[in-house]
Amino acid sequence: MISNPFTSDTFSTIWSKHFSPSVSATRFGFLKTLFFEKHQFLPLYINYGKTHTKGISYTIENSDVEEIVGKVVLIYDVPTYFTTAELPKNRIKRYQIQQYPGFLIDLESYRDVNEYMVGTFKKSSRYKLNKYKRKLESCFDINYKMFHGEISKDEYESIFASFNALLTKRFDEKQVTNNNLEKEEWDFYHEVAYPMILEKKAGLFVIYNGNLPIGVTLCYFSEEILFDAITVFDIDYSKFHLGSVTIMKLIAWCIEQKLKIFDFSKGYFDYKVRWGSKKYDFEYHILYDSKSLIAQVLALAIALFFKFKQFLRDKNVNEKLHRITYKLKNKPDKTIEKFRYTLFEITEDYQNEDFVEINYGTAENEFLKTIVFEFLYLKNESQRNLKLFRSSTHDNRFLFSGIDNKVMVEVV
Template sequence: MIYYKNIKGAFLLDVYKSQGLPSILCSNVSYKIGRHKGIFPIEEQSSSVNHKRNIFSLSYIPEYVTTELDEKKRFKSNTFKSVKGYSVWLGEYGSFKDFLASMQAKRRQALSRSLRRLDSCFDVNYHMFHGNISEDSYNYLMDSLKKMIAKRFEQRPENSETLVLWDKIYSTSFRLINESKASLYVAYNEEKPIFISLNYHFDKILFGYVSSYDIDYGKFSLGQICIYKHIEWCLSNGYILFELGWGDLEYKKWWSNNTYNFKSQIVFPKNSPLAYAMAHYYGYKTELIAFLISKKVNIHLRKLKSLLRKNGTASEQNGPSPYYKLDDIEPKHIEIEKSTPIPLESSNIPKSIVYEFLFLSQTKISNITICPLADGKNYIISGNKMSKKIVYSKNN
């Protein structure tokens, strides 16, 4: 009796991967979005996979993509609906200015405010590594991205699927960036990365695969600015689609003007009733999971796990954890409460609180003053005609 093994792959992540399923299964892959057509750069590769003894699940294929199976390998396939996908369609805009004009005024104003405040507080510059990156820069930026992701998920707290796959991502991306098949888009505060995005490039489509930012800058909406800058780059370089991928997240809904369903293609050997039955089992299972996700079952489960994890962590702690917050103070009391200013690095103040003050006051970090109060825990922070008290407290 022949036993079949299910070999899984994700389309957008496997196109450039050695031994990736698209190259094993397909002779041609194309896309059509509106009037625009193009070819996904599938490269034929030799494979040691036993096609007669395997069923292949190729998931997360955008519905605008058409795959043609390699007829020589005697496959059959069935397609099943999957989760919702989000993207930003850019083909009808002649410039970034035209795209911004199409946005709702409130959203445009919110983005403008975040960018203005970020630029008023820090010396920010942006760089796209696409086609050329040194090994030292790659190692530094990927290490920084990994740390940002880990810190973000500690904050939630949740587990990161990206970190589970990190070794594979890290081992393949350096080559892909230097071959112009991938890129790292980075925002720096002076020389320090504050957001990083790893992207894949498919003809005139940019797929934003994984991104993260320094959570100390959370007040400045870096996630939104990241997408804003990517779209600006796309329109400056003739791209027609910024692909946001799967995941029913609010920021994707906020930006997306092109929603669709992903599909899963289950490929199996011809002339095998068992393979046919197993392929349909995997396919209908995919549709069931997609249906549950559409009903937000995964979100409710995630919230429950997060709550249980949080309660478990809280029970292990010895008392409430400390934190800092900004409080208003009466202007007439500022001079009385001030002491001799100290360097920021000499205080115990978290950067996130300082950056929150910068956001409110629109002050350069070099222009603020920090003055400790007599109790040794609280501070006065001042800049741009604004002062606040930084108060040390305890969570209840």
Template structure:
């Protein structure tokens, strides 16, 4: 964006470098761990502006500016990353080196339970994907995000410009500037992550999972497998971005700062005043977001405009129901009429170490909210609570 009144250009560094793979013309080079990144210098005439604001710069990168420019910087918000520059031969090496023993046990249990209960496979698309498969996976990812944020009564900015991400994924995967990681259950995607690839850096962009499998910690399993892929492919840094979520903290071994650089070719009082205003505004916006004011705002707007819809999760409890009679006809869980029951069975499979495919469900004859769940090793009478 160019502010014509003051001849100031604002540049989103994160988008320019990680999504578009170019260096803004105000820079000469960028380094990661003393190694220069392979980027092209943008050819558009950015130096028509006498001053620049370079936003969202992760300070694990070292920047080299054109000599005639005079940058000053300010810290805006923190980000989290996984540094893999140590000699690591496996993801287990990383877990032992950087994570607590309790967390390692949680991850091992989650993977073991997932692979015990379902027919699980993993795939990373990097270097080739067909247009049809990419569009199908991105459509499923969009639906996962939509359902997840409906459940949380939240908002995801990526959904507003989804076509951009679809094109970025297809073109990026085929030219090795992006990758798509997928967890499948019997060929059906249940967790999808879109990442950007730049030399030795992997950057997490958009990810989500099927809510029916939430008991299995698919977010953590996805990160585990992405770190495994990163080590196998000589990635030195996996940037898991801003948003200080608890699960990210447990994985990250590098907390960095996003910086904003204010750059001018010569002293200009109006520019300096604008820089000061921009800095104060950015810090205020981050403070409000960190306190959840943005969610309150968008939730209020949704309620006022009638768009507020939340997903009410079904819960169940184990009951004593020895005298209740059940139908002899097994319920088809895969049918649309019974699809609401899938999450309950996923939770049951996790808690009782059962194969999902071995579970059979029978309905009570006189009570529509009571069911008999039967597996190979366990059985229970359950009541749904709406």
């Protein structure tokens, strides 16, 4: 791969600062593009980045293979669609252990996003996807921006604060832990993304409602590939399918920038299958000295360990574990409160009822946001024209008023 962002000096240096501060970097002449950290006790060397990259590429130089003597080298997350380095005919052997699935879109043959949509989806599906985008843009003051090569520090900090808040909100709703929100990991992403954006090796794609970020995607770039690293949307906008809208906008951006691949990266999700044109696998590569008994045994043990982890993953043990760890880390009162509501047309029974206008943007009325967005979606009204009123006699009764529609809402 040309210009892999995950082997860049910036990524490697900042990753080392956060995850391997006390261990000196090791470089091998036969693996010139990678940095490694040595295991404290074993003759094992692990690539910088570990599982925090979205794809490692490497080549093997024949001239310095004697450096492998007595050693094992572990390289995480090598996508199978990358060209695999050929092994020299000497003492180096390799295990390639399949781990997570990955999905990508090959964009090389498409001139624009519409051409991709026609080639990928049926007419009815294209209509729905475009309808989501039209609805979103008609109901809200929507604008899109890719920060790539330029962003002020203040704006960056503001977006990252929203990024964290949206991720926290999303996974509190799912009641599942998310590794990206662990302090050590989040601090790393927070520090590494800014300089890499300025270097055009990373980007932040943001969907705004007015000045408020409602969707954020952190991505990385090689010369030909966009890697989707972390994506999140405000769950209050779920009816508007922000995920599909984001993918359409990113496809269009990739084609405009002449990028050949939009890589959804590791992990199985239905949307990746639906949008992707190719499935691949992430592999862990274990290079070892085949003439050293210690290296042979160690390499085999590592290979068996990762095969066992994949077996557990196939049985969804990891998902169950994430739910358990969430419950252990979070108090019950952090669970999002559920409520029911009914929307109905105004009748004569309510004509004489007194209503007082309220601001649904306050913390007190935050629970109304989901209902507001459903009203906007169903009635095709714009947020800028919406007014809300609370009944002076029934605290759970509200009047929603747009340009063309008025409805009564009762919250149970």
